[in-house]
Amino acid sequence: MTTGAFASVDLVMDTVSSVAGSGKTLTAIALALHRALTEGARTIFAMPTLELIAEMAEVARRQNDVPVMTIISETETDFAANEPRKRTTARLTEHLQRRTNGGEVVFVTHETMHRMGQDWPDETAAWELVIDEAPETILARAPFRLYDNWRILTAFLELGEPITRGSRGRRSQRAAGPP
16 A cells, blocks of 8 residues: 555646657646646656756746746755755755745756655645656666666667678678678
8 A cells, every 4th residue: 555645645647748849848837837826736847857957947937926946966065055965855855845835846857756766755745746758768868877778779779790891991791601
C-alpha cells in the first residue's frame, strides 16, 4: 500500500503529444500561471536541463503576480549565507512544506524529481506536477555518460562490412571470401 504524499491522492494524468516547437511547454506554463493566480494552484515543473529551466522560469516571471522559484544545483555554496548549499531534494522538501497563501510555480530538474524517490513530503498532495519531456531524454543530453547508456545507443547501431585500405591508400570494402 502506498503511504506518504501519494497515499490518498486521486491521480489524474493528462498527456500531450505534439511535434517539437509546437508550444506545449509554454502553454502548460501559461495555464499553471493562470490557475495559480485565479485558483491558488501550486505547480511543480520537472524539466530535463538547467538551460530549459532558466529559459522557462524567465518566461514565467514576466507575470509578476505569481511567485516563480527554481530549485537547482548550479552552485555548491550559498554565497549570501557563505555556507554550503543544501541539496536540491532538501530544498524542495522544505519549500513544499512551507505554508503559503496563493499559487506559485516551481521549476526543478528531472534529476531532482528522481532523487526524491519515496521521500516526497505529505504536503506534496496539494501540488500539481508537470513533467516536461519524457525523463529518458536526459540520457541523450550533456553530460553524456556512455558507461551508463551504451546499451541504449548500441541498440540503434548496425554493423556493415569492414572497410580496409586498398593498395593506393584508398578506402575500399574488403572483398567477400577468405582473407
